[in-house]
Amino acid sequence: MKNIQNIAVLTSGGDSPGMNAAIRAVVRTACHFNLNVFGIKHGYEGLIDGEIESMNESDVSNIIHTGGTILRTARSARFRTEEGLQQAIENLKKFNIEGLVIIGGDGSYKGAAALAEKFPIQVIGIPGTIDKDLSGTDTTLGFDTAVNTAMYAIDKIRDTAEAHDRIFFVEVMGRDAGYIALDAGLATGSEAILIPETKTYIDHLVTLLEKGWKRKKKSHIIIVSEGDDAGGAIQVSNAVKEKFNSIESRVTILGHLQRGGSPSMADRLLGTRWGFAAIEKLMAGKTGIALGIKNGEINETPLSIVNKEHPALSEEMLRMLYILSN
Ligand code: F6P
Numbered sequence: 407m408k409n410i411q412n413i414a415v416l417t418s419g420g421d422s423p424g425m426n427a428a429i430r431a432v433v434r435t436a437c438h439f440n441l442n443v444f445g446i447k448h449g450y451e452g453l454i455d456g457e458i459e460s461m462n463e464s465d466v467s468n469i470i471h472t473g474g475t476i477l478r479t480a481r482s483a484r485f486r487t488e489e490g491l492q493q494a495i496e497n498l499k500k501f502n503i504e505g506l507v508i509i510g511g512d513g514s515y516k517g518a519a520a521l522a523e524k525f526p527i528q529v530i531g532i533p534g535t536i537d538k539d540l541s542g543t544d545t546t547l548g549f550d551t552a553v554n555t556a557m558y559a560i561d562k563i564r565d566t567a568e569a570h571d572r573i574f575f576v577e578v579m580g581r582d583a584g585y586i587a588l589d590a591g592l593a594t595g596s597e598a599i600l601i602p603e604t605k606t607y608i609d610h611l612v613t614l615l616e617k618g619w620k621r622k623k624k625s626h627i628i629i630v631s632e633g634d635d636a637g638g639a640i641q642v643s644n645a646v647k648e649k650f651n652s653i654e655s656r657v658t659i660l661g662h663l664q665r666g667g668s669p670s671m672a673d674r675l676l677g678t679r680w681g682f683a684a685i686e687k688l689m690a691g692k693t694g695i696a697l698g699i700k701n702g703e704i705n706e707t708p709l710s711i712v713n714k715e716h717p718a719l720s721e722e723m724l725r726m727l728y729i730l731s732n
Contacts, residue, residue: 410528410688412442414458414503417475418449418482418510418517421665422536422548424673425475425509430466431681432507437463439689444501448478449510450485450517453494458501470674473551473666479510485517495525504528505688507681509547511535512713515696519709522694530687531696531709532680536665539583542707543698547680549585550672552664556590559660564594564627571624573615573655575646577639579664580631586664587631588723592730596627599727603719606636612649619652626653679704 415432417425429445436443445465447457469476484490498506505528508518518529533540536552556578567574576596580586584601591599598614600606611628618626628646630639637645639657647655669677680697683704687695695706 410441410504410691412444412502413505413507413685413688414444414446414498414501415477415507415509416446416449416453417477417479417534418508418514419479420481420511420535421473421475421479422534422546423473423551423665423667423669424547424677425479425534426466426469426472427669427674427677428509428532428534428547428681429475429477430470431678432684433461433466434463435682435685439685441685441689444503445477448480449514450482450490450494451480452478453497454482454484454490456497456500458497470678471668473668475509481513482517486520491520491524494521498525498527505530505693507532507684507688509534511537511546512540515540515709515712519694522709528688528691528693529709530684530692531712532677532684533696533698536586537580537583538585539581540696540698540713542696542705542712544700545676547677548665548669548673551667551670552579553586553589553593554670555664555667556586556660557593559663560590560594560596560627560629563658564625567625567627571653573626573628573646573653575628575630575639575643575655575657577630577632577657577659577661579661580633582633584631584633584719587629588719588727591629592723592726594627594629595730596629598626599629599631600634600636600642601631601719602633602635604724604727606634606642608636608642608645608649611642611646615646615650615653624653
């Protein structure tokens with residue numbers, strides 16, 4: 407056990423459902439062990455600007471079921487500059503902060519690693535992103551909620567697509583990872599799922615639509631991951647229309663809808679487990695690690711190697727994608 411007294415927590419990068427559950431667990435666990443806990447607003451931006459406030463158990467009441475983050479978040483370009491980093495370090499010194507819990511994605515982890523290189527502070531990462539694009543963990547905080555939100559939205563689009571005999575190109579988030587597209591697409595029985603991890607051939611898509619047309623199947627849902635190599639849903643729709651326009655089509659971009667909303671049970675539990683574990687690890691003297699989950703058990707990976715390898719999509723999922731989406 408290490409004698410740590412002052413810790414802080416921040417959320418950084420895109421928000422994800424479950425972040426509040428994690429903040430709650432960090433604060434309540436820290437208070438339980440009589441640590442002083444500070445909340446840093448607006449991620450690394452707030453660390454630079456000194457937006458640092460003491461928190462207690464009641465500051466995190468009634469938030470476990472809410473989306474967004476009570477600490478607010480930001481993407482910070484300033485934190486990547488030497489000046490910004492030094493200013494942040496000054497504020498850490500001012501509040502005598504010895505341990506920092508960072509809830510965010512790969513950019514946030516890079517920031518944490520850079521900080522720990524320059525300043526003797528314990529840093530622990532919690533994977534908070536809807537994209538599920540971090541190595542060392544089977545899933546990330548917010549993915550389950552986001553993919554369910556996408557699924558319910560696509561179900562609704564299916565109704566109107568069917569009613570009008572239309573093709574819908576539905577764009578989902580995921581930056582350069584196709585996990586949301588793949589899971590939401592398979593769960594909604596979508597006719598095609600375009601993801602950045604596999605090459606998209608517009609001709610194949612056109613053949614699929616023509617085949618459907620011949621057997622009088624007129625409505626189709628094509629899921630397009632925002633980072634697909636053929637472009638987003640608008641580009642894919644335009645490319646398809648040039649070769650096949652027998653059926654009317656529409657584009658829906660689900661966008662930030664997928665980032666909000668009340669977290670699912672899975673995300674509330676994950677946030678809670680990771681928040682609790684983060685404090686235990688800090689008290690055990692650990693630093694420079696990202697928490698994750700593998701086969702239901704909490705694990706840790708050195709922050710410096712997270713996301714160097716993009717987690718591969720399972721062969722089983724890819725076989726299903728090929729066979730069931732046609
Ligand atoms: O990283 C999460 C994510 O939602 C990505 O899926 C998406 O590409 C990006 O953030 C959008 O970021 P912003 O809200 O800054 O536009």
